[in-house]
Amino acid sequence: MKDGTRMLLSRDMKHDILEKLAEAMYSFKAYPDDDDYTSVSQSLISKHPSLTEPGPQPGYYGWKNSLKFKMGNYRTKLRRAGCEDVIVNGGKRSKNNPEGESSRKNIKRPKRGEANYLPNLPDRQNEEGLESARLVLVEEMKKKQHNGLLMANLMDQTFSLRRQEIVKKEPAVQDIVERWPALFTEGEVFAEFSRIATKHLESSFFESLDKHTPRIIELLQSKKGAAGLKIQELMANLSSDVTARRSVVLKGLPIVFGDDPNKFYKTCFETTKDEAIDNVTVGVLTILSEDDPEQPVSTAIVLEGGIVMDKIRDLPQAFCLIFGLTYALNLDYPKCVGNTFKFIQSVMLGLGNKALPPKLLTVKNMLFDE
Structure with a gap:
């Protein structure tokens, strides 16, 4: 020295x-x-x-x-x-494997703070035994009254099999719905997120959202130009109601980040639901009653052009669930609201790489500026 x-x-x-x-x-x-x-x-x-x-x-x-x-x-x-x-990333092109794909192509690895991205099968367990447990799960979901404790235990037990299937084979969402119907229940979406990211999504999401809501609303109200006009329409729905404030923030952030919330948030009447689904690849669909258009009948989640979850209590809860499903199903963020999802992941939930593009970093600095 x-x-x-x-x-x-x-x-x-x-x-x-x-x-x-x-x-x-x-x-x-x-x-x-x-x-x-x-x-x-x-x-x-x-x-x-x-x-x-x-x-x-x-x-x-x-x-x-x-x-x-x-x-x-x-x-x-x-x-x-x-x-x-x-x-999962083996078998790439090399001198011994000249026909393999490029070593930099289609690499399967955690990118969003996943702590358990692709776990091995549990000790003394094999695919046949876990497949039998999966079949028990499928049968349990057919019952009117589910055994919640049994389902939770079986979902924990089959986590590694499910992740290997989803990450390696990249099946269509509808195929996953058929094979793992229990995954598309509210409790199991949050449980699966916890298994993957070791964080309780629902409580962390709403705690952070409520904490930052006052500053975000200030930011929304300060916007001018075309973005300001869109936000003014949103502000008409602002009230002291917690759900209304959360909804305004979740619909306003995409406008601030230059995303297109109109492609993600859709509204329709019960009679036009099928037609509306045909026009949504991924998003949150609010279904209204024709008798009372001010009161939503249901809120649903659409993935790959089909409803995977419905009868959700409100839009903020649906947003939280669809965020959890992107982890559970190893999906890319929807392009139309990609910046918004990245902001929620990195800033509001503190997951993954903290590096942010300038427009997201500006909002982050505003939120944490004392």
Whole structure:
């Protein structure tokens, strides 16, 4: 520390350091991004200054590059050992497999803070046994009175089988509805999100939404121009009612971010429901009574052009559920409200990469500016 003497590392010692770092990083992320490698390398030489590298480059640059290679080797070892979250990306193009797809193409990995993206099957369990449990679940869902405790236990038990099927095979949503009908109940949407992201979605979502609602409403009211005109129409529905305030915020944020909420939020009468569904790929459908158009009969969730959940109590609850389903079904965010979903994930729920595009970062700074 006094004279800046650097440590002369043997090859074996450097290997051991990199191996331990890779093992620790993998416990957080199977596929770290560039910022993660930079952060770890900087922390290494900060904790142990004698490992700082000489030269004009930052003193951690070589460690960062070496760690990237070591992480790739570590994943290869785990792939050979049978870890599903890296096996799923095996078989890419190489000199031994020239016909395989590009190593950078169609990589299946957590991108939104999923802690359990693709778990292995439980110890002493196989696909046949878990498939039998799935069939019991299907039969239970056919009953008028479900055994909630049995369903919850079986859904926990079959989580790994379900994730492997959804992530690896990428089935159509309607196929998942047929095979896993219990997944499309409110309780199990939230339970599945908790299994994947280790966070209680419903309470976290509404707690954050209510916390930021006053500042977001101030932001909405300050908007001018075309966006301001659209927001003025929304403000006509603003009242002291909690549900009304939540609805205004959830419909207003897409306008602020340049999304298109009209493609996501749809309204129809009971008699025109089928026609309305044909015009929605993914979104929230509010169904009105022709006798009383001011009072919604039901709120439904549409995915891939079909209703997967209905009779939801209100629009904010439906939004929360459709957000949870994007995790449960490993779906991309709807393009028409992609910025809004990303903001809710990163800012309101604190999941995944915190890097935000400028328009989202501006709103974040406004919300947290004391």
